[in-house]
Amino acid sequence: MPSRSILKLNAASTLPFYAVILLWGFGSGLLTPVLPLYARSLGFSIEGWGLLVTVYAASTFIFEWMWGALSDRVDRRAFIAAGLLSGAGLIYLYTLEAFTPLLYALQFVRGATFIMVGPAVKALVSDLNHGGIGLSMGLYSSVRRLGSVIGPVVGTLIEETWSYQSALLVYAAVYLVGALLTVVIPRAQTHVGEGKSSGILEDAMALFRIRSILILFAVPVIVYMGNTVIGSYLPIYAQEIVGMSTVGVGALISVGNVAGLLTTPIFGWLSDRHGKASVVLACFLLSTAAMFGISLTASPLQLTVSLVLFTMCFSPLTPLLLAMLSDA
Known part of the structure; x- marks a missing residue:
C-alpha cells in the first residue's frame, strides 16, 4: 500500500511536466500549417520559403547537441523555460510588419534557441520516470502527439476567423503559459559522471x-x-x-x-x-x-x-x- 501512495504522489508531481509537453506539442502542431501559409501570404516564393526552412534547420543542427550537453550540467527546467520563452518572443516578432525583412535572421535565432526544449524535455522524461523508462517515453510521445493533433485545427480555425497573426499570437501565449509551468515541475538531479569531469x-x-x-x-x-x-x-x-x-x-x-x-x-x-x-x-x-x-x-x-x-x-x-x- 505505501508503494501505491508513492506512485500516486509521483504521478501528481509530474503532472505539470506533462502539461508542458502537451502545450509544446500543441504549439508545434499549430505552427505546422500556419507558418508556411503565413510566409506565402507575405509574398515569399516557394524558393524563399525553402530557404527559411533551411536556415532554421541549419541552426538547429548547429546548436541542438550543445544544448543537450549543457542540460546535463544545469537544471533542465531552465532550458525548457528559456526555449519556450524564445519561441514565444520570436514568433511575436514574426507578426510585426517591421520585422518581415528580418525573417531569415529571426528563423536562425529561433532555431538556435527554441531547439533547446527538445533535448531537455527528453532527458527530463528519463530523470522523472517512476514506472519504467518505456512507460515514461510512451507517455511523453502520446501526450506530445495529442497536442499536435489539436494544434493544426485550432490554428487554422483562428486564421480563418481572424488572421494569421492572431494564430501566431495564440502560439506565443501558449508557450508563455508553458514557460510559467516549468516553475512547478519537480527538479531532477543531473549526473555528469563520477570522477574526473570531461x-x-x-x-x-x-x-x-x-x-x-x-x-x-x-x-x-x-x-x-x-x-x-x-x-x-x-x-x-x-x-x-x-x-x-x-x-x-x-x-x-x-x-x-x-x-x-x-x-x-x-x-x-x-x-x-x-x-x-x-x-x-x-x-x-x-x-x-x-x-x-x-x-x-x-x-x-x-x-x-x-x-x-x-x-x-x-x-x-x-x-x-x-x-x-x-x-x-
Whole structure:
C-alpha cells in the first residue's frame, strides 16, 4: 500500500511536466500549417520559403547537441523555460510588419534557441520516470502527439476567423503559459559522471568513436529530411495544388497525426518480436512509397489517404531509433 501512495504522489508531481509537453506539442502542431501559409501570404516564393526552412534547420543542427550537453550540467527546467520563452518572443516578432525583412535572421535565432526544449524535455522524461523508462517515453510521445493533433485545427480555425497573426499570437501565449509551468515541475538531479569531469567536446568525440552509435546518428538525418519536406511543404501543396481551404489543411495534418498516434505503439510491439532494425527498414520503405504517392495526389481525399499511410509508417521511426540508440 505505501508503494501505491508513492506512485500516486509521483504521478501528481509530474503532472505539470506533462502539461508542458502537451502545450509544446500543441504549439508545434499549430505552427505546422500556419507558418508556411503565413510566409506565402507575405509574398515569399516557394524558393524563399525553402530557404527559411533551411536556415532554421541549419541552426538547429548547429546548436541542438550543445544544448543537450549543457542540460546535463544545469537544471533542465531552465532550458525548457528559456526555449519556450524564445519561441514565444520570436514568433511575436514574426507578426510585426517591421520585422518581415528580418525573417531569415529571426528563423536562425529561433532555431538556435527554441531547439533547446527538445533535448531537455527528453532527458527530463528519463530523470522523472517512476514506472519504467518505456512507460515514461510512451507517455511523453502520446501526450506530445495529442497536442499536435489539436494544434493544426485550432490554428487554422483562428486564421480563418481572424488572421494569421492572431494564430501566431495564440502560439506565443501558449508557450508563455508553458514557460510559467516549468516553475512547478519537480527538479531532477543531473549526473555528469563520477570522477574526473570531461568537457562537452570530449564527450561528443568519445560517443562518435562507437561505430554503432555513429551509424545510428546518421540515420536520423534522413528521417529529419523527410519530416522537413512533409511538414514544410505539405500545407502549401494542399492549399495551392490540391485546392484545400486553410481549415481543411489543418484538419488534414491533424488526421495524419492521429494515424501516427495510433500506429506507433503497434510498430513498437512488432519491433520487440521481429527486431528493431527490421521494423525500421520496413517503415523506411513503406513511408518512401507513401511519400511518392503524396506527389501524385490530385484531390483532398487522395491526399488524406496518402498522408495517413505516410504517417502510419513514418511516425514510429523516431521512437524506434531512440530505442536502438539506447540498446547501443
